Amino acid sequence: MKAHAVAEVTDADFEEEVLAERGRPVLVKFTADWCGPCRQLAPVLSALAAEEASRLKVVQIDVDRNPATLVRYGVLSTPTLLVFRDGEPVQQMVGARAKRRLLQELEGVLAATAGASG
Structure with a gap:
C-alpha cells in the first residue's frame, strides 16, 4: 500500500523524479527531520498524494541531506x-497549512492539469 506514500527524492534523482515529469505537476516538500511544521504537514500531503494521484505527483526532499537542490531553488x-x-517551478508556498487551504492554493495548477489531459 505504499503507492500513495510521499516519495523521498534526493539531489541525485531530482531531475529524473521531478524535472522530467510531464503531464502532471509535481509538488515538492522541502523538509527536515527537526522541523515541527514539516511533521504537521506530512499527513496532509499523504492524503493529497492518495486523493490526487492522477493529477499531482507529491514528493519530499530532506534539506539537510540534499543541499544542492535547496540552494538551486x-x-x-x-x-x-x-x-x-x-520541469519549471510555477508556484511556491511556505509553511504548514490545512488540506483545504492547500487544495485551494493548488486549484489553478490542478485545473490546468485537468484541462490539459482532456
Whole structure:
C-alpha cells in the first residue's frame, strides 16, 4: 500500500523524479527531520498524494541531506512547497497549512492539469 506514500527524492534523482515529469505537476516538500511544521504537514500531503494521484505527483526532499537542490531553488525555510510543471517551478508556498487551504492554493495548477489531459 505504499503507492500513495510521499516519495523521498534526493539531489541525485531530482531531475529524473521531478524535472522530467510531464503531464502532471509535481509538488515538492522541502523538509527536515527537526522541523515541527514539516511533521504537521506530512499527513496532509499523504492524503493529497492518495486523493490526487492522477493529477499531482507529491514528493519530499530532506534539506539537510540534499543541499544542492535547496540552494538551486533558493529555499530559505522549511517546510517550503514548490510546484513544478514540465520541469519549471510555477508556484511556491511556505509553511504548514490545512488540506483545504492547500487544495485551494493548488486549484489553478490542478485545473490546468485537468484541462490539459482532456
